[in-house]
Amino acid sequence: xxxxxxxxxxxxxxxxxxxxxxxxTNSLQAIGDFGAFFGAIIFWIxxxxxxxxLREMLxxxxxxxxxxxxxxxxxxxxxxxxxxxxAFSQFAVIPGLADRLGAVIMISVVKQIGPILTAVMxxxxxxxxxxxxLGTMRVTxxxxxxxxxxxxxxxxxxxxxxxxxxxxxxVLTIYSDLIGIxxxxxxxxxxxxxxxxxxxxxxxxxxxxxxxxxxSIKSFVFGIVIGSIACxxxxxxxxxxxxxxxxxxxxxxESFCVIxxxxxxxxxxxxxxxxxFWPNQPSIx
Amino acid sequence: MELxxxxxxxxxxxxxxxxxxxxxxVLKGLNLDIPEDQTSVVIGPSGTGKSVLLKHIVxxxxxxxxxxxxxxxxxxxxxxxxxxxxxxxxxxLFQQGALFDSMxxxxxxxxxxxxxxxxxxxxxxETVHEKLSVVGMDGSEKKMxxxxxxxxxxxxxxxxxxxxxxxxxxxxxxxxGLDPIRADVINELILKLQEEMKVTGIVVTHxxxxxxxxxxxIVMLYNGQIIFRGNxxxxxxxxxxxxxxxxxxxxxxxxxxxxxxx
Numbered sequence: 001x002x003x004x005x006x007x008x009x010x011x012x013x014x015x016x017x018x019x020x021x022x023x024x025t026n027s028l029q030a031i032g033d034f035g036a037f038f039g040a041i042i043f044w045i046x047x048x049x050x051x052x053x054l055r056e057m058l059x060x061x062x063x064x065x066x067x068x069x070x071x072x073x074x075x076x077x078x079x080x081x082x083x084x085x086x087a088f089s090q091f092a093v094i095p096g097l098a099d100r101l102g103a104v105i106m107i108s109v110v111k112q113i114g115p116i117l118t119a120v121m122x123x124x125x126x127x128x129x130x131x132x133x134l135g136t137m138r139v140t141x142x143x144x145x146x147x148x149x150x151x152x153x154x155x156x157x158x159x160x161x162x163x164x165x166x167x168x169x170x171v172l173t174i175y176s177d178l179i180g181i182x183x184x185x186x187x188x189x190x191x192x193x194x195x196x197x198x199x200x201x202x203x204x205x206x207x208x209x210x211x212x213x214x215x216s217i218k219s220f221v222f223g224i225v226i227g228s229i230a231c232x233x234x235x236x237x238x239x240x241x242x243x244x245x246x247x248x249x250x251x252x253x254e255s256f257c258v259i260x261x262x263x264x265x266x267x268x269x270x271x272x273x274x275x276x277f278w279p280n281q282p283s284i285x
Numbered sequence: 286m287e288l289x290x291x292x293x294x295x296x297x298x299x300x301x302x303x304x305x306x307x308x309x310x311v312l313k314g315l316n317l318d319i320p321e322d323q324t325s326v327v328i329g330p331s332g333t334g335k336s337v338l339l340k341h342i343v344x345x346x347x348x349x350x351x352x353x354x355x356x357x358x359x360x361x362x363x364x365x366x367x368x369x370x371x372x373x374x375x376x377x378l379f380q381q382g383a384l385f386d387s388m389x390x391x392x393x394x395x396x397x398x399x400x401x402x403x404x405x406x407x408x409x410x411e412t413v414h415e416k417l418s419v420v421g422m423d424g425s426e427k428k429m430x431x432x433x434x435x436x437x438x439x440x441x442x443x444x445x446x447x448x449x450x451x452x453x454x455x456x457x458x459x460x461x462g463l464d465p466i467r468a469d470v471i472n473e474l475i476l477k478l479q480e481e482m483k484v485t486g487i488v489v490t491h492x493x494x495x496x497x498x499x500x501x502x503i504v505m506l507y508n509g510q511i512i513f514r515g516n517x518x519x520x521x522x523x524x525x526x527x528x529x530x531x532x533x534x535x536x537x538x539x540x541x542x543x544x545x546x547x
Contacts, residue, residue: 052399137385145383148343149397150372152365 037154037232041162044155049163056160064126064161065168069175071125075117076176080109080183088192098188099198103206105184110207110215114177116263119222122169123255127230130161131251134234135244143235153235162227169223170216177215210278214270221266222259229255294357296321296453296485297342302351304337311337313509314351324479324486326496328531329506335489336380338506339455342487343375344368373401376446376454376484380461382438384430384445390417391426394445401449416444420474436467443474447482454478456488460495468495475499493532505531 006014049057083105091098134157137143146153181203188194230251237247295318304312311334319325327335340346341353344360353361355371363371384393394413398404404412417423420440430438439459446454456475460468472495479486479499490496496503497517505513505520505528513520513528520532530537536544 140381140386141379141383142385144340144345145377145379145385147345147365148372148375148377149400150369151400 033236034228034232037235038228040154041158041228041231044152044159045163047155049159050155053155053160056156057163060161060164061168063129064122064164065172068122068125068168068172072118072121072172072176073179075121076109076114076178076180077183079113079117080105080180080185081187083108083113083180084184084187084192088188092192098192098194100202100206101184101188101194102199102201102203105188106181106203106207107211109180109184110177110211111218112263114180115173115215115218115222116259118173118176118219119169119226119259120256122165122172122222123226123230123252123259126165127226127251127255128248130227130230131234131237131248132244134158134231135237135247138235138237139239139244158228158231158235161231162224165227165230166220166223169226170219173215173219210274214266217270218263218266221262225258225262226255229258294321295319296356297487298354299338299341300352300354302341302348302353304334304341304346304348311509312348315506315510317504317511317514319485319487320502321485322479322483323501324475324488324499325502325504326488326490326500327504327506328491328493328496330531331491333506334509335506336457339377339457339487339489342453342455343372343377373397373449374452376449376451378439378443378446378454378456378459380457382430382435382442384438384442386430389426390422390428390430390433390441393430393441394426394448396445397449403449412448413444416448417441419447419477420444421470436463436470439463439471440474443471447478447484450482451484453485453487456486456490458490458492459488460490460492465494468492469498471495472498493534507531 084101087101087104088098091101091104134143137157143153143157146156185199188199189196233247233251233254237243297317297319299315299317302312302315303310315338317338327338329335337346341348341361342355344363344365348361351361352359358371360368360371384390385396388396391410391413394416395409398409398412413426414423417425420443422437422440422444425433425437425441430441433441443459459471459475463471475486475488476499478484486499488495488499500517502514502516503520504511507527513523513525515523520528523529529535
């Protein structure tokens, strides 16, 4: 039954279904395409990076990691401070409860805010830059030139960038966490005059190594997400400046959505693992 | 029209190649033989698939149907890894040069050499110097591609394309965007390389002056098929309307009617 044999009224009724069907098909195709791309990245990582890949990785680690430290630290610091300000008014109602702000800030920052904010900051700063650079290379035929010379573009361009993201995102998250806690500490102890000993006591007893591990695992996964989506968008961007620009926007938005999804999934998964191994502890979710 | 070479075995062959992009059919049953050690020029209207044809030779595109042959080996079904030894023998000059803008000229020209690890670093430096001299860009090793003019970029890109001493060089619109004098420099380079390095050249262009100057054979691509194949003298005599319009640069009736309506 071809499209022309359907009478106009029925066609109008069926059009929304056709649109939905087309959207689903396109999305599945895009997911499959990305899956193949991601598979190629994993293949080249386990194949063993060449010396040039490692050198390029170090360059990328500097670009993505070292140069992002100031902005990540500022973000962390202010968020920690604001968290302290907002929480204090609630905690100060019951005398002595405000002493536990250290634990609240530590857990929030290390498990949720630190990893997510750092990832979002990097998705914008680093992801956008990678998509723009690779997208520009695509529209100027530089990626074709690599293939025509017998080089694999994913091995040469993508693997170092993804590895750099995977290594530097947890590192930057730790920096962010650190300054976040210090920001909260400055407000709690400096402004609200909570006892210094109390702040740190509850901070360290309220959290354990698993809290830190959760934050690190999350940032590791976020690093993979940012690196692979940014590079994929660059490789598959449309033509011209508009194509590159659109790819950068999509790269950030999609990285962000996948980060939120991954955050939720990991939180549930890691909580279940925790209750499996330490069944007597209160749930950490 | 006789489309198979009866003198030398063709180094590259297209057999019944079909290629479309979505609804747009670009190549429709294309048959073409490229003889060795000669410069073949592919002409045709813009957007008819000349660059697409070139990209099939080096495996950047795969045909939807038909086959592509390089030295009696079918190449259209090879994987990227299997294509590597073939790509080492083919140099590709892209339309805008496609130099890597994160590296300087010297590193760009050295890139294929360093990639395939066939020479020591000092040998590579020597080769880079030599190839840049061939194209008239010696001394520019430290410059960045962004600092060069369009013509200079193309010459550096050509130096990169020949750094591995390939058997075949593919030129994608080498003179497009250049002034007549710079364009002639490129024409002279194409002739020089064919003579000195004994390469097979395939030039895709719509610059007729360039085509007449460098071609040993001219091939015209129209509507996804080859409609003419012969030398410069034969194409001037060809009675086919589309061929004559193209080589003389005359707009056809429909285009003129559209203009007059304004």
